[in-house]
Amino acid sequence: MDERRRHRILMVSDFFYPNFGGVENHIYYLSQCLLKLGHKVVVMTHAYGKRSGIRYMTGGLKVYYVPWRPFIMQNTLPTFYLTLPIIRNIIVRERITVVHGHQAFSTLCHEALMHARTMGYKVVFTDHSLYGFADVGSIHMNKVLQFTLADVDQAICVSHTSKENTVLRSGILPEKVFVIPNAVDTAMFTPAPNRLSCDEIVIVVISRLVYRKGADLLVEVIPEVCRLFSNVRFIVGGDGPKRVRLEEMREKYSLQDRVDMLGAVPHAQVRSVLISGHIFLNSSLTEAFCIAILEAASCGLLTVSTRVGGVPEVLPDDMIVLAEPAPGDMVWAIRKAISMLPSIDPHVMHLRMKSLYSWHDVAKRTEIVYDHALQSSEKNLLQHLPRYLKCGTWAGKLFCLVMIVNFLLLHLLELWQPVESIEEVPDMLLVQHQDEEIEHDFSEARKKS
Amino acid sequence: MQRGSFSHKNYGYSHHDQKGPSQAIDVHDIFVKKSKTRVILSYVGIFVFLANACYSLLVKEELSTSSFWSIFVGVLFAKCLQYKPVKKESVVIMPTFGVQLETHFWSGRVIHRFVPIGKILRPVLNECVTPVTCYWSLALMLRGEENLLLIFQELQPPVKMLVPVWKALCAATNGKEISSS
Secondary structure (H helix, E strand, O other): OOOOOOOOEEOOOOOOOOOOOOOHHHHHHHHHHHHOOOOEEEEEOOOOOOEEEEEEEEHHOOOEEOOOEEEEOEEEOOOOOHHHHHHHHHHHOOOOOOEEOOOOOOOHHHHHHHHHHOOEEEEEEEOOOOOOOOOOHHHHHHHHHHHHHHOOOOEEEOHHHHHHHHHHHHHHHHHHHEEEEEEEOOOOOOOOOOOOOOOOOOEEOOOOOOOHOOOOHHHHHHHHHHHHHHOOOEEEEEEOOOHHHHHHHHHHHOOOOEEEEEEEOOHHHHHHHHOOOOOEEOOOOOOOOHHHOOOOOOOOOOEEEEOEEEEEEEEOOOEEEEOOOHHHHHHHHHHHOOOOHOOOOOHHHHHHHHOOOOOHHHHHHHHHHHHHHHOOOOOHHHHHHHHHHHOOOHHHHHHHHHHHHHHHHHHHHHOOOOOHHHHOOOOOOOOOOHHHHHHHHHHHHHHOO | OEEEEEEEEEEEEEEEEEOOOOOOEEEEEEEEEEOHHHHHHHHHHHHHHHHHHHHHHHHHHOOOOOHHHHHHHHHHHHHHOOOEEEEEEEEEEEEEOEEEEEEOOOOOOOEEEEEEEHHHEEEEEEEOOOOOOEEEEEEEEEEOOOOOOEOOOOOOOOHHHHHHHHHHHHHHHHHHHHHHH
């Protein structure tokens, strides 16, 4: 790959390994596929307990666990300007060309994008969730998002519904937003080798048992389905504040032999739980994309889900039955799914998923976004300030002030620690004779400086 | 015999051979360049502290919290401006025998630490991350010990000075492995 097209990407988010979740998996898989395409990828996140410093993951993926303490819900303490030195240091030493932030709820992401923009680097932002407009938390979050996206080069959303939501919340131009759906690792989620018998139908639910994921709906739906169909069993995996309600429901209707509660299921064991069932039930009240349904479909399960957010865009109509988020409608959908079961072949479903979704495809599309970002105009920060004024009467002026202070602090920092004094890191090549290669890289780096 | 030397900002590096009983001994020095600015600044710091202390003790009739506080701040100010007491740090590599780490101070004091060659598993170049910056350090992995041993305990030299020392240490430890196998 010629040097011109090779990107050096810094992925920033508060959410990364050793946490498991949609955003974490997205960053990891996307990084691996971009590395395969020949780009350089570095990930920056906060330290997780004792896991602090630099780590290398598969494929030479370098991860900076910066020793900033998380303060609430895995987010770094928002200090505005205190993260400027370390972010500047990492961007200069790794010779980064594009900074890619993930998740609107991550404070580290917003700060990194702000500092990268002040330094004049190209920035891309990916939004993974849907948010509301009415409650106090959402209003503040949307204002912060408006600030970040006022001067971003490109944005990526995981579904068309998510794009609409992001554009309305932040006021970014729709032309700047690309839609790149998530994907699933079909090599990991394969169906059971032998088809399960349809005498007893098993419905699997794996999700965090919280209000947002529709745990209250489950409490209504499960007893009704157990009453109507005597051959149906439920397996519920996951933990959360609503688990108590599900346990109470089990006691009340004496469903101990028909509803298994597994508790929190480690990500590595999700597949083994999925292949023990015929139908996957998703009762989320809001969902930008929902990777869980992809994982279930890849394992050959028929999905029943609520028609919310970006869910209708995920699977073809013959692989999913949609219902409104109301108990009666969901019971009807489960009835329809049970009748569809004999015509479902898990292996055919898996092969279709393999052709529909792949992380390599996501990486190629993301590469196009980076190419677009690098082509955008090279104006300096002062020429971009009017964009912040559009954010609101008072907010616009405040945002401009924040950026000007950041600009001044950056220049002070450049006096204290000039760019020339930051030593560039040679690229780690994964070859057999590692010592000779590293010595070669270091001597090359010495000759350049 | 001088093998090489170069300097970078605050630090200077020199590499020379010495004649040992059976083989040549490799010596790598990293020394702190004496900077007039830092010397002047440290005198300024001490002067401010002394002036502060004298003012509090002689002019004011009694010692109150504010005078203790100003003395404390004066001490901190003087401490911050003091340059490091380290003059140079050396690595003496004696092939097949061991490695000696030395720290020389301006006062003349020297701290030695000897590591036998058999105890060294591998020398490593580490990238360290702090909340505000990243830097390189050179350390030895020792057999049977959990912690790494930093070669340069007091100084933080740039990576281009660490690389030749690391290469020499690798050669010394690899040479020992080849001879013992």
